[in-house]
Structures are given as C-alpha cells and as structure tokens.
Amino acid sequence: MNVVPTSENGSPPVYREIAEEIRALIRSGQYADGDRLPGENTIMESHGVARATARQALSVLINEGLAVAVRGSGIYVRLFRPVRRHGARRLSKELWGNGRAIWQTDGADRAYRVDDLRVEEAAAREHVARVLDLEEGAGVLRRSRRYLVEDRPVQTAVSFLPLALLVEHADHPAARSIRSQDTGPGGIYARLSELGMAPVHFTEEIRVRMPTPEESGELHLAAGTPVLEVARTALASEHRPVEFNQITMDGSAYVLQYDFEA
Amino acid sequence: MNVVPTSENGSPPVYREIAEEIRALIRSGQYADGDRLPGENTIMESHGVARATARQALSVLINEGLAVAVRGSGIYVRLFRPVRRHGARRLSKELWGNGRAIWQTDGADRAYRVDDLRVEEAAAREHVARVLDLEEGAGVLRRSRRYLVEDRPVQTAVSFLPLALLVEHADHPAARSIRSQDTGPGGIYARLSELGMAPVHFTEEIRVRMPTPEESGELHLAAGTPVLEVARTALASEHRPVEFNQITMDGSAYVLQYDFEA
Missing domain, CATH: 1.10.10.10 (Winged helix-like DNA-binding domain superfamily/Winged helix DNA-binding domain)
Structure with a gap:
C-alpha cells in the first residue's frame, strides 16, 4: 500500500x-x-x-x-490525441442502418485501418457460450482484427457469432457476407438485419487492468500503460444474443463517451 | 515497446x-x-x-x-469482487425520483460508506468553468468525498455546482440542503429537481491511466493498479449544465456497465 x-x-x-x-x-x-x-x-x-x-x-x-x-x-x-468513442450514438440504428461502419463515426477526422483480420470457425469457450446462450463447445464464427490510427495499433477486437444462426440462413447472401473478410456496407449489424435479426439492445461492460505480455506486443504498449476491456453483447428481439465482442484497447489512446437521458 | x-x-x-x-x-x-x-x-x-x-x-x-x-x-x-456500476439505469429518474441515492443501486448487496465528505465554496478552474459554462474563477460549490466498500476505499468523487444557481434560490430549503453535508433523500439531483433544474441528460467520459501518488494513497492502491476516471456532466433542460462530477475509481474494484438501445 x-x-x-x-x-x-x-x-x-x-x-x-x-x-x-x-x-x-x-x-x-x-x-x-x-x-x-x-x-x-x-x-x-x-x-x-x-x-x-x-x-x-x-x-x-x-x-x-x-x-x-x-x-x-x-x-x-508522447501526445497522442485520444480517440473519442461514443457508446450509444455510435451504435445507433441510424448509423449502421445507413451503411456506415460503426468505426467510421469515431473521430471523423482520423480513419481506422484494420489489419490481422481473421475469420474462422471455433468452439465456444465457457464464457462466450454463456453470453451467447450456447452449449460450451458449440460452433461460433470468430472474427478477430486489430485497429490502427495514424499507424499506431489502438485496439484489438474478437467478435463471436453463433454459427447455427448462419447455417440456418446458409443460402442467404447476408449470411455469406458475415463469413467473408469484407462484410459490406454497415458491417455485420446491417447483415444481421437483413437476416431478420437486427440488434435492438447493446450491453457494454468496461474493465481496466494491466496488459498481458501478448497484449503489450499486439498494441505496442509503453511500460505502465493499462488496457481497457470492453465486452459488448448485441441482442436481437426477444433478448436473443446475436454477437459478443471482446475489445481490448490501449488505455492511453481512448476516451469512452456515453450519453443518456435521466 | x-x-x-x-x-x-x-x-x-x-x-x-x-x-x-x-x-x-x-x-x-x-x-x-x-x-x-x-x-x-x-x-x-x-x-x-x-x-x-x-x-x-x-x-x-x-x-x-x-x-x-x-x-x-x-x-x-486478492479477490475483491468488483462493484458493478450501471451507467444509464443508475441515473434514471425513477431511481432518484423515488428518493434513492444513486449509489445505493450499485450492488444492492454491498453498501457504500462515505468518508472525508467536504463541502466548500471554491473558484472554478479552467476546465470546470468550461464544462459548467462559467467564467474562470466564478464561484462553485465543491462537494468532495471518498467511498468505501467492505472498508476498502474504492473511489473518490469531487462534484461542482455553479454557486450562482444556489444563490439565486438562497431561501429555498433545497438550495440549503445542497450546501449541507446531508443532502437528503435522492441527493442533489432530487434537490435540483425541487429547484426546477432537474437533470435531463448525462454525459460520462471515461479515461484510464496510472494513478498519481496522492490517488494511490487515498485509494490504497496496490502497485500496478490503474485508475478509471469518470467525468460526468448533468444537464438540465435547455442544455443548462447543473453539475460536473470528477470520479476517480480503483480500476481493480469496478465493472462499468452501459446499456442502450440500437
């Protein structure tokens, strides 16, 4: 102490x-x-x-x-102007409903660049299964990527979708897009809408901690820099979980903003 | 790196x-x-x-x-079960409108204890003045305190209200309550409502960083523990800022949750 x-x-x-x-x-x-x-x-x-x-x-x-x-x-x-990330506004239907990727709205002045994008099938581990309402080991689509701003890596995100949901609509072009590298305008939320599973509710849980050695490497963190962990769940109607996203941010690179009414 | x-x-x-x-x-x-x-x-x-x-x-x-x-x-x-702090729900009118302090809703199972409560008049520094729409140096009421859970200090909060707003209603009991140690049921938001300045909109900005030596002392932080800084602005109707609150949390003691609709 x-x-x-x-x-x-x-x-x-x-x-x-x-x-x-x-x-x-x-x-x-x-x-x-x-x-x-x-x-x-x-x-x-x-x-x-x-x-x-x-x-x-x-x-x-x-x-x-x-x-x-x-x-x-x-x-x-080192004065990196933090990225302002708007919680509620960023995910509002008007934005992705209009074909904008949610990340474009973060600091319209500075573009995100994505690298290390990987799309693969995986077996849901315990906490992913719990959040997505699946059996442990059930199939999920895992989309992972890293985001850079001004060539500086600022966050990684690993998104999980129930595979069953995509198999159900296997012949729908939207389901195929979700499994592609490029998910098309509006991203996976727009595609989920086309499948009749538009997200209607989001929950974000924020924690902070010191990084693991892997995270320090992926995000090029200077010594003494904490990470923000944002765990986001997207629910479609009837509380059906359609996506779980584990986001890890360079804590010195972000300001998270949430606006809400009384 | x-x-x-x-x-x-x-x-x-x-x-x-x-x-x-x-x-x-x-x-x-x-x-x-x-x-x-x-x-x-x-x-x-x-x-x-x-x-x-x-x-x-x-x-x-x-x-x-x-x-x-x-x-x-x-x-x-050290397994301290983190306190779950609900953003939007916690500040919703139904709660403080019913005479509940906002902090009582955080983990109904574990009570907050407040110490080091201080209420004093001060001159607004640059950033407080900017947020509250005041001239730099204008009078503010400064309410500062520390919160403990299970005898562990988990956060400090320093809240600022424009002094002019209280002087305007100097003979109203609600204005006197806001200047007291005990602000009464529902806290300052309930009292502001009684003065016709009920908060209708909240903005929370979240940053993370390593603590200053003072913060390490106040929050009894173990080495390597980051702090969460939540800067909250409460706006009454017509975008009138009525309070600014600078909250500093032991990063290992909290999970912040925000829920919102698409």
Whole structure:
C-alpha cells in the first residue's frame, strides 16, 4: 500500500515538484509532441538533485502517459490525441442502418485501418457460450482484427457469432457476407438485419487492468500503460444474443463517451 | 515497446507457464481470497528455476490484479469482487425520483460508506468553468468525498455546482440542503429537481491511466493498479449544465456497465 508522499514539512517531495514543472512545460506547448525531455543528468545539474530524484520525476510523467522512454535514447513527449468513442450514438440504428461502419463515426477526422483480420470457425469457450446462450463447445464464427490510427495499433477486437444462426440462413447472401473478410456496407449489424435479426439492445461492460505480455506486443504498449476491456453483447428481439465482442484497447489512446437521458 | 515474449522454440517462456499454473489454482479456488501464494524460494525449488524467473511469474499475477505483494510478508491472493456500476439505469429518474441515492443501486448487496465528505465554496478552474459554462474563477460549490466498500476505499468523487444557481434560490430549503453535508433523500439531483433544474441528460467520459501518488494513497492502491476516471456532466433542460462530477475509481474494484438501445 502506498501513502501520500510528502516531505517532512508537509510540502510535496522534490521529485513531484520537478515533475509538475516539466508537466507545465508540456501542457503549455514548450515541449511539443515527440520532443525529447531533459534527461536525468540534465535534471541533476539544473535542480541540484540526486539521480534517484531525477529518475522519479521522469517516472511520474511516464506513468501519467505524458512521456515515453525509448531505450538507449531518452524520454520523449508522447501526445497522442485520444480517440473519442461514443457508446450509444455510435451504435445507433441510424448509423449502421445507413451503411456506415460503426468505426467510421469515431473521430471523423482520423480513419481506422484494420489489419490481422481473421475469420474462422471455433468452439465456444465457457464464457462466450454463456453470453451467447450456447452449449460450451458449440460452433461460433470468430472474427478477430486489430485497429490502427495514424499507424499506431489502438485496439484489438474478437467478435463471436453463433454459427447455427448462419447455417440456418446458409443460402442467404447476408449470411455469406458475415463469413467473408469484407462484410459490406454497415458491417455485420446491417447483415444481421437483413437476416431478420437486427440488434435492438447493446450491453457494454468496461474493465481496466494491466496488459498481458501478448497484449503489450499486439498494441505496442509503453511500460505502465493499462488496457481497457470492453465486452459488448448485441441482442436481437426477444433478448436473443446475436454477437459478443471482446475489445481490448490501449488505455492511453481512448476516451469512452456515453450519453443518456435521466 | 514490448514484444510478445516467446522462448526460442516458440512456446511461452517458463515464467508465463508458472504464472498460468498458479492462476489456474486461484481460478479453481485451491488458493482462496487472502491466501498466501508460494514465494520465490518455493517456486525456485518446486520448478527448478532461477530467482528472476520465479519473480517474473509472480509479477504477472500482481500485474493482472490477481495477487498483491505485502511488504516483508509475501504475496497474497486478492479477490475483491468488483462493484458493478450501471451507467444509464443508475441515473434514471425513477431511481432518484423515488428518493434513492444513486449509489445505493450499485450492488444492492454491498453498501457504500462515505468518508472525508467536504463541502466548500471554491473558484472554478479552467476546465470546470468550461464544462459548467462559467467564467474562470466564478464561484462553485465543491462537494468532495471518498467511498468505501467492505472498508476498502474504492473511489473518490469531487462534484461542482455553479454557486450562482444556489444563490439565486438562497431561501429555498433545497438550495440549503445542497450546501449541507446531508443532502437528503435522492441527493442533489432530487434537490435540483425541487429547484426546477432537474437533470435531463448525462454525459460520462471515461479515461484510464496510472494513478498519481496522492490517488494511490487515498485509494490504497496496490502497485500496478490503474485508475478509471469518470467525468460526468448533468444537464438540465435547455442544455443548462447543473453539475460536473470528477470520479476517480480503483480500476481493480469496478465493472462499468452501459446499456442502450440500437
């Protein structure tokens, strides 16, 4: 357990004062995105402090996601403008009903690029089966992909649909599209509508945690960056679950917004 | 930047296999909440590995929030059942309109306890002023508090209301209640309704980051625990902002749920 660090006279410790000083210079734009920050040696000299103090000051900024350490080179300002992801609005029928992929509405200014798209059949594991109302081991269609913004990987998403639902409509072009790499305008929600299973209700559950080593690799996460996990369930009428999506986001790259009426 | 760690033959490195083994024992209940996990020495002996490997294995579990290191004592399973916080439902008019505090609806099984409640007048800083549509430095009522569940601090919240709004209705009992420690049944939203300024729309913005040292202290965060920041704005009719609330949550203690229609 940590305690609030204060020096003996109750004022903040020196490393925090130094961090605050550098933070102010970043916020005011004197250090711009990508600029190299003063290193430990420079801070030691300019502030007359020990190396440990200089290092702590820089660690504060790294932990806040304002700076990133590049091995063997130094510490750099990292100001990636977070992607604003609108919960309710993004998934509203007007959007995907009009043939827009839900992701296009996230920051109309910055396009998502998708890579590592994989579509395959799989056996539902326990929690996927539970959410989709299937027997454990039942067939699911698994669509996984990674999203990049400005060439930076920002999230991975693994979507599961009950395979039975697609087999039922095997000769419908919409069912074939859902099994293709390119699901067509409006994506799988538009195709599900064409199959008479339009999603009418969404539930999103959000958790936060530190990444696994695999996630750090896939999302190129800097040390000390948490991930956001969004588990989304899409229900068609009569509470029929039609999709479950496990989304893992670089926590420093997103602001999630939800709007609702009282 | 991290890369996915694999050993030369492509299988996961030994420390991850050991972590997975212990994780499985926790998930299956063989190590229960609060149990002490095998230490570095035990793992070195039982698995024939170096100390660094044993330490890495335990770090994986700590980073995932499944275990917590207690200085000078060992590493313990920490299974705190997260609090489920319902976005839209929790703030719906039916709840606070019936005289329920919004927090009572979070996990009906576990009560929140509030401490460090402070009510004071303050000058609005830049971002609070912007959200509340005030001049910078304008008067605001600042209500701050900490919430505990099972004696564990889980979140702090600092709420701001335009002071002018309360001065306008200075002789109304509801305005006096909003300035009191105990705001009465239904809390400030019920009192704002009585003043003709019932919130009709809420926006919540969610970010995640590593905590500041102060936050680690206030929330008793274990090392490697991120915080969730929820910034909530309450708007009355005609888009009039009536409250801004900055909520900081122990990221390991919460699941945020949002439900919405397509």
